[in-house]
Amino acid sequence: MHILVCVKQVPDTTEVKIDPVTNTLIRQGVPSIVNPFDKNALEAALQLKEKHGGSVTVISMGPPQAKEALKECIAMGADEALLVSDRAFGGADTLATSYTLAAAAKKLGNVDMIICGKQAIDGDTAQVGPEMAEHLNMVQATCVSKIEVAGNVVRLEREQEEGYEVLETRLPVLITVIKSINEPRLPTVKGTMKANRKEIPVWTAADLDVKEGAIGLKGSPTQVRRIFTPGQRVQGQIIQADTAREAAAGLVNKLIEAKIV
Template sequence: MNILVCIKQVPDAKDVRLDPETNTLAREGVSSIMNPFDRHALEEAVSLKERHGGEVTVLSMGPPQAEEVLREAISCGADHAVLVSDRAFAGADTWATSYTLARAIETLGNFDLILCGKQAIDGDTAQVGPGLASRLQVPYVTCVQKTRSVDDGSIVVERMMDDGYDVVRLPLPALLTVVKDINEPRVPSLKGKMKAKKARIRVLSAADIGAEEGCIGLAGSPTQVVRVFSPEPRGDRTVFSGTPEEQVEQLVAVLRSVL
């Protein structure tokens, strides 16, 4: 079973801050991590490989430093890693991103299953997975919380719903986006880290994947982020400090004063 996992390098949420002058996310000096939802997609891919055989390829679109998360993915069990990187991809929205990833996947060849995280924590759109499936013309299921079974030519999964879950069977090749409930990601082994350090990361440019200039980056993006801002504070607030016990005492004192 040949599986491809799309992963993204995103700013660490605990370090995210806004540039007061540009009103955009400040990325300089902010540490980057593998998108948490993609980490679960990777774990599911490696688990499926261990049960059914095959190989796992990880694919990321981003600047050269995105190699870091690709090597991390190899240390966790991925077999191959591909980085789609070109200055022409800068400014891509979800539409242009799904186009670029689709062209890259078509360049790499056929896969039985494509796994994505439900969404990226820096954009929270949850659009790239479905958009990618539509471009590749393969069936897809979003918000998968469990893989029940895989047999010749099909896969059965549980899709998370507000009031429970659906059981869905879909033919392969297919695409799934997964939620965090699906598994617990493994910790890289020493052997895995050594393999990742020596691994060759294949890099594909816009020309390598045959991308049309008007379909990638800012030029191929029908939507653009004009401004990012922090919501204005509403009402008075009180900040408690100290140990949890001390904070509880402070809270009780405030509540008593208003009751």
């Protein structure tokens, strides 16, 4: 079984700052990490590989420095890694990103399962995985908390607000996972040494069967007009009184003064 895991290098959200002039994220000098949900996706793939055999490939679309995220995934146990990187991909929204990643998945071929994190912590859209499935005409299941494979049959549990939904489907399938599915392992010394020696191939737009008008900014119908930090919420006021009746009367007076009632 060949499992493809999609990962994204994201800024550490505890360090994110916004440029007040351009209203864009300041990435210079901000530490980057592997998207936490994608680590859960990788761990799920590695557990399936250990149980059923096969191989795990990690793929990322991003700038050249995203190789560091891929090397961390190799250190965790992934067999192969692939970076999709080109200036032509710049400015891509989720639709253009998913289209590009789907094209890379098609070129790889023989992919039985694609696992993605539920969402990236920098965008929180949870759209790339499902959109990839649509581009690939592949069965999809989102918010998965458990994966079991028996031959060609995949049994999945999806976490719901009031319980779990159990599904069965057949390979190939695209799955997005949530954090409760597992606890990602740490990179090993042996894995880190392997990652340091690993040459990660880079595919550009010329290497993929993509349409120029469907990638990058040209292929992105969504455009961010402005990013801003909401103003600090005004703190409420506690009405002090000896009795509940006096407190209620004080509240009514405050509401009248504010012309709310």
